[in-house]
Amino acid sequence: MKFQIPIGPQHPALKEPISLRMTVEGEVIRDADIRLGYNHRGLEKLAEQKTWIQNIYLTERICGICSHSHTTCYVQGVEKLMELEPPKRGLYIRTLVAELERIHSHLLWLGVAGHEAGFDSFFMYTWRDREIVMDILEIITGNRVHYGINTIGGVRRDLDEQQVKRILDSLDILRQRSEYYKHLGTNEPSFVARLAGVGYLSREDAIALCAVGPTLRASGVAMDVRKDDPYAVYDEVPFEVCTADTCDVLGRTVVRIKELFQCYNIIEFLLKNLPAGPVAVRAPRRAKPNEVVSRYEAPRGENIHYIKSNGTDKPERLKVRAPTLGNYAATIQMLKNGFIADVPLIFAAIDPCICCAERAVSLVDARTGQEKIISLNSLKSLSLKLSAGNKRKREAEWPL
Amino acid sequence: MKLGAFIPELLRHLFKKPATVDYPFQKLEVPKDFRGSPYLRPELCIVCRACERDCPAEAIEITAVNEAEKRFRMVIHNDRCIHCAQCVDSCPTEAMLMDTRFEISDYDRHNLKMEWEYVRAVVKPRSEAKTS
Numbered sequence: 393m394k395f396q397i398p399i400g401p402q403h404p405a406l407k408e409p410i411s412l413r414m415t416v417e418g419e420v421i422r423d424a425d426i427r428l429g430y431n432h433r434g435l436e437k438l439a440e441q442k443t444w445i446q447n448i449y450l451t452e453r454i455c456g457i458c459s460h461s462h463t464t465c466y467v468q469g470v471e472k473l474m475e476l477e478p479p480k481r482g483l484y485i486r487t488l489v490a491e492l493e494r495i496h497s498h499l500l501w502l503g504v505a506g507h508e509a510g511f512d513s514f515f516m517y518t519w520r521d522r523e524i525v526m527d528i529l530e531i532i533t534g535n536r537v538h539y540g541i542n543t544i545g546g547v548r549r550d551l552d553e554q555q556v557k558r559i560l561d562s563l564d565i566l567r568q569r570s571e572y573y574k575h576l577g578t579n580e581p582s583f584v585a586r587l588a589g590v591g592y593l594s595r596e597d598a599i600a601l602c603a604v605g606p607t608l609r610a611s612g613v614a615m616d617v618r619k620d621d622p623y624a625v626y627d628e629v630p631f632e633v634c635t636a637d638t639c640d641v642l643g644r645t646v647v648r649i650k651e652l653f654q655c656y657n658i659i660e661f662l663l664k665n666l667p668a669g670p671v672a673v674r675a676p677r678r679a680k681p682n683e684v685v686s687r688y689e690a691p692r693g694e695n696i697h698y699i700k701s702n703g704t705d706k707p708e709r710l711k712v713r714a715p716t717l718g719n720y721a722a723t724i725q726m727l728k729n730g731f732i733a734d735v736p737l738i739f740a741a742i743d744p745c746i747c748c749a750e751r752a753v754s755l756v757d758a759r760t761g762q763e764k765i766i767s768l769n770s771l772k773s774l775s776l777k778l779s780a781g782n783k784r785k786r787e788a789e790w791p792l
Numbered sequence: 793m794k795l796g797a798f799i800p801e802l803l804r805h806l807f808k809k810p811a812t813v814d815y816p817f818q819k820l821e822v823p824k825d826f827r828g829s830p831y832l833r834p835e836l837c838i839v840c841r842a843c844e845r846d847c848p849a850e851a852i853e854i855t856a857v858n859e860a861e862k863r864f865r866m867v868i869h870n871d872r873c874i875h876c877a878q879c880v881d882s883c884p885t886e887a888m889l890m891d892t893r894f895e896i897s898d899y900d901r902h903n904l905k906m907e908w909e910y911v912r913a914v915v916k917p918r919s920e921a922k923t924s
Contacts, residue, residue, distance in 0.1 A: 442848065449848035449876045513802060520811045534827040534890075540876045548881060549825070572801070580797045 394422065397732075401430045405508075405736035408746035412739075416732060424727040426720050429753040431746050439710040444470055444544060444679065447707065451697075452538050454712060455748045457500065460493045461690035462697075462712070462748075463542040468623060469686035469699040470544050473679040480625070482546030482671040487624045488662045489533065489541050491655045492559075495566065496525040497691035498648045498655075501743045502573060505645055508740045509586040514576070521569045524562050531555055546672025556663050563656050570652045577645055587642040591726040591738035594639055603722035604715050605693020606651070607742050609635045610643035617689035628665075631658050641741045677705045690715050692743045714748035827877045828891040829870055834910030836887035838917065839864050843879035843888055852879060862912040870896065870904035884917035 395416050401409035409430035415423040435454060439447050451466040452459045464486060471478060478486075499522040506514030526536045532555055533539035541547050577583065593603065598611035608615055616633040618626040634650035636643035679701040688695045693715030700709040719742040726738050754763050755771075766774070813820055822828075830852075844852045851872040857863040879888045898904055 443846070445846050445878065446848035449874060449878065453874075513798060517801070523811070530826070531823045534823070534825045534877065535875065538874075538876070540827070540878075543881070548877075576797055579794070581795055 393417070399735060401427075406739060406744075408744065410744070410746050412727075412735070414727070414732070414735075419731050419733075421727050421730050421732060421735075424724045426724065428720075428746075428750055431750045432753045433747070433750065436710055436712065436751065439707060441706065443705045444675075444677070444707070447710070448542060448544070449538075449540065451710075451712070452540065454714065455745050456537055457497050457745060458493060458690045458692060458695075458748075459538050460489050460541070461688055461695050462714075463540075464490060464624070465686050465688035465690075465695050465697040466699070466710070467542045467544055468688065469684045469697050470679065472684045472686065473682050473699060473701050474544065474676055476545045476673060476675060478546040479670050479673060480667045481550075481669045482673075483624045484662050484666050485532075485547045485549075485551060485671060486542060487626070487629070488551075488659060489529070489539055489547075490624070491658050491662070492525055492529055493539075494691045495652060495655045496522050496529070497743075498652050499525065501648055501691075501740075502577075502645070504740050504743075505587070505641070505737075506583070508737045509583060511580075511583050511586075514573075514583070517569075518573065521566065524566060528559050528562055531558065543672055544675040546670070548672065550671050551666065556666070559659065560663060563659060567653070567656050570649065570656075574649045577649055584642060587645060587737070588638070588640060590641045590734050591730060591741055592640050593722055593726050595637075597725050598639075598722060601721040601725055602718055603693075604718040605690070605743075606644050606647045607693065607719050607722060609633065610647045611639045612637040617687050617694050621687055623686075623688065625662075629658050629661055641737055644741045678703060692716060692745065693718060712748075712751060714745065714751075716742065716745050717749040717751070719744075720749070822892050822894060824892070826890075826892045826894070827875045828893045829873065829875065829896055829906075830868055830877065830879050830888055830890055831906065832866055832868070832908050833887050833889065834866075834908045834913070836885045836913055836915055837864075837866070837910065838885055838887075838915055839912045840884060840917075842882040842884065846878050846882040848876060848878060849874045857909060863909065864912060865907065865909045868906045870906060871901040885913070885915045886918065887913075 397414050397416055398411060399414060400406055400411040411427040411430065413425040413427065414421050435450065439450055442450055448463050448467060451462045454462045499518050503515040503518040503522070506512065506518065529539060530536045532551060533541045533549060541549060593607070593611050595611045595613060598608050598613055603611065612635055614633045614635050617623070618631070619633050631654045634647050634654060636646045636650075638646070681701055681703045683698070683700040686697045686699070695715055696713040698709070698711040699707055702708040723739065723742055726741075727735065730738060755766065756763050839854060841854055844854050849872045851869045851874075853867045853869065855865050857865050877890050880890055896904065
């Protein structure tokens, strides 16, 4: 006998609002349906009303964890539109911050994986070590989360000798700690038993469903935008694309830990080969009418921005495809034939960022299930009609 | 693989100091380039409005008090400010600067407003407005 159960949008296991409708047979999930739109912020429309410079800070706020990935993706596109060539040193610093961000994102994810697997001390220790990276980012950019280091035509802040030394010193501690986590992640029997075999995604499915990032690489496909379509200075930096072939959550953990070591190597290379010179070039205020697609390998996978300009100082269209959106189709495949108890773990394994992926809402009639498209004005009048007679917030009475 | 691979690490941490600080009584120092709140040095402001134009949060407001006397008023709405320091980057005379305060929360958003009334300065810009 089949049942349909809803999980979310408010659910203690999933930290962000997303709704999963699951068809279950006993404990086994037979089918899943992901419903989005609880966190829609109308960001793309807002971007059309702001100038190129203002939009850097807007795109930064798409995501709190991979904020640099969205600005870099946007700024790269705008630089292509304006035909700017950022100086080498600027690109090196941009890449450095990108890799630091990857470390902090992966350490954060490791903690979350530990937490979802019921290994909370692992979560505490990884997050403590993540503070080292956060401190470095605060020192070089001036803030812990929204770095604001990118500007059109380069970066805004330069590195000095002291900061370089500080980063190199911290790398030693991080390497040592990651070595320990690698040992732990593959040797602690209860942890391994919880992750192995959960959320299976075969190589063929991963390719067919267009999975991205560590989810794809854990299914044995060596695909990485940094290698396939190098941006910034990745064509000069030696690094390997990390893969695993277990196709499960354990594989995704291993890929992320391996990537941490690659990040340390990349950062060391960047700091040792940091060229001298300016960090930014002057940018014009307007861009010629054109369109561009920019790709970036965020910690979660491939991030795509499409930008269209019309000759003014504002973009005509900005479209964001966040990596999480690319992974949803694969997640459904992973959930199928799994257990209900594995849902948080499988879902956490794609490192979801719900608000990154919310780009549209659809209006569905709750009774008939019909979808419809209406104009903004009729949406406004509809909401006014529905809320007519409601007391204003400040006059509302406490119901109990 | 052996059971309890984590136990030695846990035991070691029993004798270590906590990784956190006792916050309200003991404060961490912020780095010198920390982006706190923006403030104005009115003696350097030439009212070019570059900061007002580039502010992504529209938190800066410059209005003329008396056009003939060249008196202007600048209001920084810190409740809207996103602390990106773009105003500092845009300013051609270095009249805008960031402080390093981080405990700026308040019960009333109107208390966060900062206001300056000043006569327009006659300073030669060191550079052209960087993004013009």
